[in-house]
Amino acid sequence: MQSTIYWCRQCNVPLYGNRCSRCGMEAKKLTTDVRPVFPEERLLIEIILQKPFEFLKKSVWNGTGNHYFVDGKKIAFSVKELKKINADEVRRQYEKYSTQNTYCYFDEMTGRFIEANKERYEYITQEAGNYIRKAVGEFGAMDMFVSFSGGKDSTVTSNLVLRALSTPQIMHIFGDTTLEFPFTYTYVERFKKNHPKTPVISARNKEKDFEELCKLIGPPSRVMRWCCTVFKTGTIQKKIRSLYRDKKQILTFYGIRRSESVSRSKYERESDSPKITKQRIISPIIDWMDFDIWLYILTTGIDFNDAYRLGYARVGCWCCPNNSGWSEFLSKVHMHEQSKHFREMLIDFATSIGKEDAEVYVDDGYWKARQGGNGVAYAQKSVVSFTPCVTEENSFNYELQRPISEQLYELFRPFGYLNFDMGNTRLGEVFVLDKREQIVLKLQGRIGTTNLRVTILKTEIAGAKDLKTAEERIKCQITKYQMCMGCLACESVCRFNALSIRENKDGEIEYHISDEKCKRCGECVNHFTAGCYMRKVLAIKRQRTEDKE
Template identity: 45%
Template sequence: MCGAKTEADMPVEVYWCDNCITPIIREVNSIDKEVCPHCGGEARHLGADLRPVFPEERLLVEILFGKPLEYINKSVWVSNNRYFIDGKLKALPLKTFEKADADKIAQQLLKYKQKNSYEHFNKSIKTFVKANKNRLDYLQSEAFSFINSAVEKYPPENIVISFSGGKDSTVTADLVVRALSNPSIVHIFGDTTLEFPLTMEYAKRFRTENPMSIFKTAKNKEQDFYKVCEDIGPPARMMRWCCYMFKTGPITRVLNNMYNNVNILTFYGIRKSESVSRSKYKRIEDDAETIKIQRQTVASPIFFWKDIDIWLYLLGEDLDFNDAYRLGYDRVGCWCCPNNSTRAQFLSKIYMPEQSKKWRQFLVEFSKSIGKLDAEVYVDTGKWRARQGGNGVVAAEDVKIHFTNCTTENNAKVYRLNKPVTDELIDMFIPFGNQHSELGRKLINEKIIVDAKTNIPIISIQPFEQDGYENAVKIKTMNVKKHDVLQRMIGYQIKKYNACRKCLKCESLCKYGAISISGERYTIDEKKCKKCKMCVTAKYLEGGCMMEKFLKTK
């Protein structure tokens, strides 16, 4: 691929040289994989991946082991919660984090902070970089080749780097700028409002240190995270509405403003080894079902890299990076993400005590509101993260489509609305065809939608009075072969009208920038809409509205 043999053909694992006291990255099929390339001595297999433990995290681990500063002159690495002290395994069970008193640990960290040192760590890292120089040269060369091949069909102004403030996006940004010899590439930073304080500090440093880059910040200023949580419930592992509302949606808006209908190439720091879902991606991806923001092709230069590769590049190239990694975080997305590990949650109790306590208290109160009798246990054991649907949430009623079949007309349904019929509802039908108000019966305020190609009427929309429905609309389909299919898609738009929480998923889904949410109104631009119907197709939008996934009940 892209002019060079890819790492996908050459899987690697980590070995350890007891002579150099450092990890070695070796190809699985290499004949001399058990030989240290630095000293020529014997190297033994250690594991699939590894990351360095910085002095800040090392001190924390020492305190948890009851041995402050015990390993200050040793090379410490970790894989999950398996720590290697000069190559010897010392596991730290998850229960250690669950049982430890965060306040007391914080006091001890402060007590020993002045005695902590980077002296031995820096020496160890120099050895690590020297021992793996060939690997570093290969990673850089292969990535440069991939990047230059990926941009062949795109002018420089249509190339974007997605910058999250994490280690992967930092490496990706450096690779792309260097490979293309272009320091003026657009960087998009998604400020979710839930970033680690250290992430915001790093983003600020990055902007200062890269003055020629076009650095754009995408932020949803219209939504408050806690207020949305009160309305539809906190995000959970399978229901991360926050990603669309606070990251993907705002980034879409920035891209739409900058590029309008132009196709762009975005470089992402996506890695195959990060998760099962990401392992299914392609290194260059443009499939509408896979990418979150349409009208872009996503390219991932570090797709096949391991954690240890990332750190080899960062430390070998002496790059600045997010200081949260020094504390022991292995990922730096939203600090309260339901996907965060037990260790990450423990770290936040230490380094973000006020935010952590506020979040826990909210979770406990929410759990009580949905009927959890053991609310504190439900929260502290992490069961809230496995929550699915809107059981117990008042807003769940909005995603239920209530209708009756009209008794006087065929293929007509009367839908219950939770607000009066307005132009916003009528505009929801733009994806189906064109509005022809003059064809509708004015006495009953009927609106007619005609097929965009044939101009034949296909939908009649009429405000309606129905017993038990305070607000209702009668919608009739006509002159179509499959009335049930069209009515199902119409139901999706009714659901959007009743349940829209401005999650911004629809904005990201539309290839043509026709959908926008301004203030409290969901708007479809008739001039931009191409009638592709992606926004009313379950293949691209399950249940026709993202709120269906977050609020549906059993």
């Protein structure tokens, strides 16, 4: 795909090609991608520049690198300088002038933009529609769904799919992280109302509260985005498995685009899901630019999330540590109370872990770079203390931080089949057998105590080939037992739907592995560092006497 956007000086709009099909004039190079600046964002920029309505009748666009162009010329506007600006005063000015704002000139400009790029619109729309119809093949409407976030990309993907397949009855799964913009929730409700025949199902983790987890393990950072696992990935995968349990194969339409990030630039347009064996993933707009997305939305006139009108370039979680400085400033203006509350929560956390100047730590964005669980009390649960047994070979004594319960044994199912009858019940002995009913592990520890002895009789457990690796696999499961807070990471890793995690009415995490479905592949044991996703998030520096890891 071409990645150069041109500017027509006659029509005063950006073009995909170097000659305007509306007026015939040759265009000049502008940038590599652009998005329209709606009147709401335009007014905010004018207020920041202390020039209200300066650009009212002009053609304003935002290009690659967050540069603003007015009538094809880049203006001086620095996001870094926003720290020096009083967001509360800007908000008051915005509220004062917003009633005088108008879409009149913007609509005239977008009309020229649509006409000048109609050939591009026809090409991308026809190509995507043909691709969707070909990719669907023999799949029926009940065997597919659209992954719907409420953002512009999934909105366009949804519209393309419904148009291409000429049916409204295609499931949409909305991944509700509970941290969506308020504008997103409003838009999703409008979407449901405007598409009464399209089923829209929400995937939401109702058992977890973001703020409570932030207090327990600290807020997510750019390198520790535990929120994605707890509130998005695991929950959506669980919903998919529940809805399509009896389907032999399912088709998923994603709004992913390669231009969004370096990691996504490597994605294929069509692929098999690495997490659900029967899921085929289709990405119809994978090569579209922002330019194409907005050309499609403005040409078709379809409804979209109002957050984009305000200037947000993306609409994931509103408090994401990956959000830009511009996005944070927008939230201070348009989501004043939420932003204030979130900042106070971050300051409280910074104080709790001993930061000397908590406000500077928060306001300068250092919280976004946080790594590990140093200073976080819950992180101590990741420590697995043990000593080799002097009376029995290949036997290890573990001092657990959580009393032994029946839940501990569930975590040993990936190693084999539990047998509660062969051992000495007075000593709390439980054996783990392989398919040939030979003992591979012996567990010894009474319910309610914290002393557990594990004897390794065969090292071929969960993919291990030697004693040291087998010992590490066991420590993985003990770490899970001590740290599990129901993040659903393990459940999303299992490709065979053998693992289920839920919180019971008493607030306790119940971890269950099906003997019939489990293949003993060991993926759930060894997928994450030390076996547990939260262990990775809360890694801490330890003394050697505490842990031999």
